[in-house]
Amino acid sequence: MSNGEKDKLGEKLHDVEAARENEWARKRDQELLEKMRHAKHDDEAARGHQPQPAICPECKQELVPNSDQRVGGMICPQRHGGWFGWDTVAKIMGDFAHTKK
Ligand SMILES: [Zn+2]
Incomplete structure (x- = not known):
């Protein structure tokens, strides 16, 4: 095996490793996004259940x-x-x- 071929093999292995890392990062990003989306939904649902009453700025009574x-x-x-x-x-x-x- 010449030195040139060894380098090529090394490059290929490096590419495979990089691809694996990218896949992992992509999955992790997706999971984070999913979590953020769920958190937002929970927040909206909680706010929907407890609507803020409109208050008069003068006497603080409910409209x-x-x-x-x-x-x-x-x-x-x-x-x-x-x-x-x-x-x-x-x-x-x-x-x-x-x-x-
Ligand atoms: Zn008032």
Whole structure:
């Protein structure tokens, strides 16, 4: 066996080892990703079970559903203010701009 052939064999063995390491690293990465994905899911599920109540920044009371069905949303029982979906707010602003003209 010449020196040249020995080197080639050594290179091949090195390639096999490198491939094995890559495979191991890939598997480990996949496992980590899987773990992270599961952790995120658990977090979302936990948050879904315990929705945060909307609180009035003035009196710290929990907001109550607005009885006016045309507007909806949640309002402070003391009438300090309310929380409305953006669609509703945009509509109110649109009506306001219209009546102003
Ligand atoms: Zn309030």
